[in-house]
Amino acid sequence: MPVEIVDNAEQSRFEILVDGTVAGFADYRLLPTKIVFTHTEVLPEHEGQGLAGKLVGHALDASRDTGLRVVPLCPYVGKYIERHPEYKDLVDGSTAG
Template identity: 60%
Template sequence: MDTTEPQVADNPEASRFEITVDGSLAGFADYRLHGPTISFTHTEIDPAFEGRGLGSTLVRAALDAARDAGLSVLPFCPFVQRYIKRHPDEYLDLVPADRQARFSLDGGEGSE
């Protein structure tokens, strides 16, 4: 079987984005929608798929989908927080300015 690129899709019935590899569920990012805001609460990659960068692929796709939908983001999940902190030029604007300090995204150095 040919290895395909990981696929990320929103599964609104389960309130999560899912990443699959060769048709197998490799991980997910749970969320809650509150009007124009999406709160990411938990991200998990199956141990069998760890070390392939799938968590980053998943979160990038989920944040891109949030942007495309015009949603603001509350990153309660520590992995999502770290991803935004590492890619502020692309994603920091998704977190409301008045909530960035709550998630240690307000420019404070060394707070991870």
């Protein structure tokens, strides 16, 4: 099962594709110096395969690569960062607005 993660900037979301079909996504709002993650979802038929973790890890790595601070409004992204302290330095403590 080939898995690919892409930044669909047109829809403001990272998508994880399984066999070329969207299996999940992480919605975001892009601000000048930060990225605000608002919602993460994996479609029911793809749950339990670790796709959300792969997706969010990739999105956080991409944020780091582009120099963006992260605002984890999405509970899943917040919990992921708690479980992976190597991403804590990305978190922006100011308000997202």
